[in-house]
Amino acid sequence: MRVKPSRLWHSIEEGHKRTLKAGKLTEKVLKLFVATGNDEVLAFIQALNIQHVVTPVLPTTNIKDSDVDIVIGALHSDLTSFLNEWRPIFSRFHLIIVKDPDLKEELRIPEGFNLDVYSKSHIDRVVGSSSSMVFSGYSCRYFGFLVSRKKYIVSIDDDCIPAKDSKGFLIDVVAQHLVNLATPATPFFFNTLYDPFREGADFVRGYPFSLRSGVTCALSCGLWLNLADLDAPTQALKPELRNSRYVDAVMTIPSRAMMPLSGINIAFDREAVGPALLPALKLAGEGNLRWETMEDIWSGMCVKVVCDHLGLGVKSGLPYVWRKDRGSAIESLKKEWEGVKLMEEIAPFFQLVRLPQTAATTEDCIIEMAATVKQQLGPSNPVFTRAAEAMVEWVKLWKAVGSGSSPL
Amino acid sequence: MAGSSVKPTPVLKDELDIVIPTIRNLDFLEMWRPFFEQYHLIIVQDGDPSKIIKVPEGFDYELYNRNDINRILGPKASCISFKDSACRCFGYMVSKKKYIYTIDDDCFIFIDYPSVHIDRLDFEVILRDMKPLVAKNPSGEQINALEQHIKNLLSPSTPFFFNTLYDPYREGADFVRGYPFSLREGAPTAVSHGLWLNIPDYDAPTQLVKPLERNTRYVDTVLTVPKGTLFPMCGMNLGFNRELIGPAMYFGLMGDGQPIGRYDDMWAGWCMKVICDHMGYGVKTGLPYIWHSKASNPFVNLKKEYKGIYWQEDLIPFFQSAVLPKECVTVQQCYIELAKQVKEKLGKIDPYFIKLADAMVTWIEAWDELNSPAGKSSKQPNSTAK
Numbered sequence: 001m002r003v004k005p006s007r008l009w010h011s012i013e014e015g016h017k018r019t020l021k022a023g024k025l026t027e028k029v030l031k032l033f034v035a036t037g038n039d040e041v042l043a044f045i046q047a048l049n050i051q052h053v054v055t056p057v058l059p060t061t062n063i064k065d066s067d068v069d070i071v072i073g074a075l076h077s078d079l080t081s082f083l084n085e086w087r088p089i090f091s092r093f094h095l096i097i098v099k100d101p102d103l104k105e106e107l108r109i110p111e112g113f114n115l116d117v118y119s120k121s122h123i124d125r126v127v128g129s130s131s132s133m134v135f136s137g138y139s140c141r142y143f144g145f146l147v148s149r150k151k152y153i154v155s156i157d158d159d160c161i162p163a164k165d166s167k168g169f170l171i172d173v174v175a176q177h178l179v180n181l182a183t184p185a186t187p188f189f190f191n192t193l194y195d196p197f198r199e200g201a202d203f204v205r206g207y208p209f210s211l212r213s214g215v216t217c218a219l220s221c222g223l224w225l226n227l228a229d230l231d232a233p234t235q236a237l238k239p240e241l242r243n244s245r246y247v248d249a250v251m252t253i254p255s256r257a258m259m260p261l262s263g264i265n266i267a268f269d270r271e272a273v274g275p276a277l278l279p280a281l282k283l284a285g286e287g288n289l290r291w292e293t294m295e296d297i298w299s300g301m302c303v304k305v306v307c308d309h310l311g312l313g314v315k316s317g318l319p320y321v322w323r324k325d326r327g328s329a330i331e332s333l334k335k336e337w338e339g340v341k342l343m344e345e346i347a348p349f350f351q352l353v354r355l356p357q358t359a360a361t362t363e364d365c366i367i368e369m370a371a372t373v374k375q376q377l378g379p380s381n382p383v384f385t386r387a388a389e390a391m392v393e394w395v396k397l398w399k400a401v402g403s404g405s406s407p408l
Numbered sequence: 409m410a411g412s413s414v415k416p417t418p419v420l421k422d423e424l425d426i427v428i429p430t431i432r433n434l435d436f437l438e439m440w441r442p443f444f445e446q447y448h449l450i451i452v453q454d455g456d457p458s459k460i461i462k463v464p465e466g467f468d469y470e471l472y473n474r475n476d477i478n479r480i481l482g483p484k485a486s487c488i489s490f491k492d493s494a495c496r497c498f499g500y501m502v503s504k505k506k507y508i509y510t511i512d513d514d515c516f517i518f519i520d521y522p523s524v525h526i527d528r529l530d531f532e533v534i535l536r537d538m539k540p541l542v543a544k545n546p547s548g549e550q551i552n553a554l555e556q557h558i559k560n561l562l563s564p565s566t567p568f569f570f571n572t573l574y575d576p577y578r579e580g581a582d583f584v585r586g587y588p589f590s591l592r593e594g595a596p597t598a599v600s601h602g603l604w605l606n607i608p609d610y611d612a613p614t615q616l617v618k619p620l621e622r623n624t625r626y627v628d629t630v631l632t633v634p635k636g637t638l639f640p641m642c643g644m645n646l647g648f649n650r651e652l653i654g655p656a657m658y659f660g661l662m663g664d665g666q667p668i669g670r671y672d673d674m675w676a677g678w679c680m681k682v683i684c685d686h687m688g689y690g691v692k693t694g695l696p697y698i699w700h701s702k703a704s705n706p707f708v709n710l711k712k713e714y715k716g717i718y719w720q721e722d723l724i725p726f727f728q729s730a731v732l733p734k735e736c737v738t739v740q741q742c743y744i745e746l747a748k749q750v751k752e753k754l755g756k757i758d759p760y761f762i763k764l765a766d767a768m769v770t771w772i773e774a775w776d777e778l779n780s781p782a783g784k785s786s787k788q789p790n791s792t793a794k
Contacts, residue, residue: 189724190639192603192693193623200625202618205611206640206674208724209717221572228573231585238582243573245580249627257634259570260586290585297586316572340589347569347588 063178069150069270070174071096073141075288076158077105084110085161089172093154096144098123100288102136118143126401134390137286138263138293139279145270146402152181153274154267156321157290163225163322166246176319177220177267180250184214185313187255195250195315214252218272218312219303222265223247227323229262231340232291235329250317255308258351261300264290265321268303272312275362275398276303280390281383283338291332294339294346298387301350306365309355342383349377363395370395419558421446424507426554427499431455436513437464443517443554447509450499452477455491472498484774487767492663494672496643500650500657501775508654509557509647514702517553518605556696557600557647560630564594565690567635575630575692598653598689599680602645603627604700609642611670611717612710619706630694635685638727641677645698652689655739656680658771661764668719668760669712675764678727683742686732715758722757726750740772747772 070093072079079097083090087110095115099107101123109117123132123143135143141155154177163171183197188211196203196212203212228243235241253259268277281298290296307314353372359365370391377384426447428434431454437444441464449469453461457473477498478485488498493512500508563577569591576583576592583592608623633639648657656679659672684691730749736742751765 190633190637190693192601192639192642193608194627198625200621200623202608202610202614202621204640204642205609205614205670205713206642206677206720207611208720210721211724223572228582229585230582231587234582234585241580241582243580245628247574247627247629248625249629253570254634254637256636257570259572260584262572262584262586294586300586316570339586343586343588344590347591351569 063152063182065092066094067151068093068174068178069096069144069148069153070094071098071141071144071148071153071155072158073138073144073155074099074107074158075103075138075140077103078108079158080108080110082158082161083113086156087112088170089162089174093174094150096148098135098140098144100137100140101132118147127397131393134279134282134393137288137295138290139282139295141263142277142279145274145277146398148270151269151271152178152267153270154178155263155265157264157323159326160224160264160321160323163320165320166248171319171321173222173265173319173321174267176250177222180220180315180318181217181267181269183217185217185252185315186211186214187252187308187313190254191251194317195252198250215311215313216269216272217252217315218269218307219261219314220250220267221261221300221314221316222267222319222321223317224262224264224323225320227325229264229290229323230329232329232332233337233340235291236333239329246320247317250315253304253314253316256351258301258304258347259316260297261303262290263296263299264323265319273303273306273362274402275366275395276306278302278366278391278394280387280394281342282386282390283342284383285338287332289327289332291327291329292339294342297339297343298346301346302366302369302391305350305353305355305369306362309359309365310362338383342381345377345380345384349373363398366391366395419555420507423505424448424509424554424558425450425499425503425505427452427496427503427508427510428513429454429493429496429499429510430461430513431493432513434461434463434513436516437467439516440511441466443552447554448505450503452496452499454493454495470502472502480778481774484770484777487658487661487770487774489659489662489666489672490664492666492669492672493643494659494662497657497659497672497676497771500654501771501778503650506649506651507558507561507647508650508657509554510643511553511646511698512644512700514700515604515644516699516701518697518699553602553645553696553698554647556630557602560600560692560695561597561647561649563597565597565632565692566591566594567632567685567688567690568595570634571631574694575632578630595688595690596649596652597692598649598684598687599641599691600630600647601633601639601641601691601693602647602696602698603694604642604644605697607700607703609644609700612706612713613717615703615706615709619703626697627694630692633681633691633693638678638681638724639691639693641673641680643673643676644700645696646673652687653680653684653739655772655775656683656743658743658768661760661767666760667758668715670709671713671716671720674716674720678723679743679746679768682727682730682732682746683739686736686742687739719757722754726753740776743772744769 070090074097091113095113097115097117099119101120123135145153154174165171189207191207192204193201226242277299279295281294283294286293304314355365355368359368370388373384374388424447426444427450429452449467451469451471453471453473457475463469477488489495496510569587571587572584573581575581605623657676660675662669662672681691732742732745736745747765747768751762754761
């Protein structure tokens with residue numbers, strides 16, 4: 001139990017006490033006291049559990065700002081308030097904004113950002129106007145993934161703003177994602193203290209030493225405060241339910257464990273798994289609310305299978321974004337149950353699919369998976385056949401457009 | 409002490425036993441009194457049986473020392489470790505309750521003081537105003553470790569598909585979009601694995617490198633360890649459904665006369681997880697936290713652990729690839745089968761594993777004997793209260 005500081009106060013030598021009482025406690029003064037090495041002072045300081053108000057310094061990564069693209073799929077034309085909210089965090093980076101080709105209005109973007117904007121005309125030029133529907137709605141962001149030439153991509157839905165952590169500090173989503181990607185993942189054995197590479201944590205007793213170097217983290221999935229990514233039936237049943245629980249953890253999703261990957265707040269190593277984030281599963285009633293899509297869930301399953309096969313890691317947890325209330329779950333519910341029904345087949349399929357040893361690259365893995373999807377899921381629903389075809393097309397597109405050295 | 413006047417509503421008061429191994433004293437029970445008083449305690453006294461361990465007044469308990477273990481199990485007592493907290497599993501065997509909570513005698517309730525912001529200026533005001541906080545969760549409820557374990561055990565687990573919002577049965581949480589509806593009933597929860605603040609449960613090499621590191625991060629979550637994934641199970645703050653998984657919770661041969669120590673809970677955890685995966689049960693980890701107060705000596709720990717650190721490299725692949733045949737439909741059958749595989753595949757690493765495999769079988773025999781309708785009447789503890 002933490003010792004009551006007032007008990008320790010008495011054991012501190014008078015000279016130190018006078019100094020402490022006289023002055024203001026600042027970082028500088030604190031450092032001086034710590035430097036004394038005086039046991040009583042140190043114990044007292046520890047007992048006070050002093051929290052520093054400076055922005056928390058995350059462990060430095062070797063990821064340069066210039067290694068990162070922030071890709072935003074614009075489903076709303078007015079991005080002014082969105083970008084202004086994110087300005088303190090985004091302004092250092094290059095942004096790729098992809099306008100939903102179905103959006104008619106002109107985009108409104110505030111000044112002061114280093115960005116490239118892509119719209120229907122760009123998409124048509126690259127893939128041909130007959131194929132550009134593959135990038136409609138939320139899938140427009142994949143065009144951004146395709147044309148980016150950076151090693152790392154961070155992508156956030158345009159109805160999210162920065163959240164605050166449990167201490168009231170603004171969460172730097174990009175910094176946390178990059179730390180997640182820059183530190184190893186540990187998919188082969190679960191660490192009960194979660195990410196062992198976080199400051200103040202480590203591997204616990206019983207964790208095999210040979211597994212402690214971990215593997216490259218290829219994907220970082222963040223979470224959401226306020227409007228969580230629940231499906232329409234769940235949110236409709238609990239219309240007041242909002243996520244207010246800040247869980248201060250990042251963890252690696254174990255190998256072979258499947259999970260629904262939400263596209264709302266993600267980051268990934270484009271060099272490692274770029275081709276696996278793909279627009280393939282399009283619901284017949286797909287709409288402009290997350291309750292009306294499954295494209296990210298499908299894509300996420302593909303990425304996880306690829307990562308498990310290639311020995312890469314996927315992390316989930318921090319960072320949080322604040323997701324604004326939008327849309328009506330009940331209205332979305334009326335539209336389509338399709339996604340919910342499809343998951344019943346999708347989940348077991350991805351849990352059991354295994355890739356041959358010969359699939360050594362992400363592209364190979366996707367081609368193999370597409371064939372299996374067509375074979376095993378195709379017969380039950382044409383949406384799967386179309387998804388399989390889209391996966392093959394995507395790999396072709398990636399090879400043609402996505403892997404060049406210079407951007408468009 | 410703040411909060412000690414608040415008596416939480418006992419849940420499962422007649423269905424849960426608290427098992428505590430001890431070799432020194434049970435003073436720590438005073439702190440847990442408001443939370444433990446209504447439950448029955450099973451105290452397993454390790455070490456010198458002639459020593460009298462004083463149990464604080466007012467607790468309902470039964471106490472077993474080495475002499476009792478020998479008397480009750482006869483030759484089968486060889487499977488119960490001596491001079492190691494692994495002996496606690498004897499308590500699981502003699503319990504008659506559905507649930508078990510086990511805790512170490514150096515684990516306290518997590519109590520904290522509010523943190524001071526660095527721009528708070530007046531030290532004397534700080535000291536005067538600082539009141540201890542009994543740990544509260546964000547809803548303002550006092551944290552009761554036992555209550556949280558019970559919540560974990562009474563709600564389903566989700567081992568077949570990972571929920572990114574963690575335990576969906578917790579208040580304020582739910583299943584995320586994309587989580588198959590057919591899996592939302594979950595699986596019965598067999599184990600609730602709690603965590604520790606302050607002294608973290610590190611192995612000796614890590615302790616030597618980072619002697620001052622303290623776990624100060626309170627992670628407000630419970631989650632299910634996915635099927636097919638192993639983890640290091642720590643016995644310091646552990647709850648389980650004895651009816652579901654009890655026979656798999658054998659803590660192995662450790663301590664006196666054995667080449668290894670500090671792997672008792674690890675061993676139990678790996679066996680348990682393989683069996684839970686086979687039987688379709690779930691294992692949760694995360695909340696509740698207890699405050700781990702005593703750092704053990706890393707040099708002493710290193711001596712106990714070092715064989716384990718090497719053997720682990722073979723043990724993990726063994727457990728990761730262990731397959732139990734469909735014919736094993738009870739936990740006992742699974743365990744006997746596992747013991748066979750241990751003997752076959754791990755026997756060549758060290759003769760210890762042959763001994764251990766035999767002890768695993770002895771454990772099951774003893775468990776069945778003691779827990780059959782006829783066997784129950786033959787055991788008598790050394791002392792009881794109430």
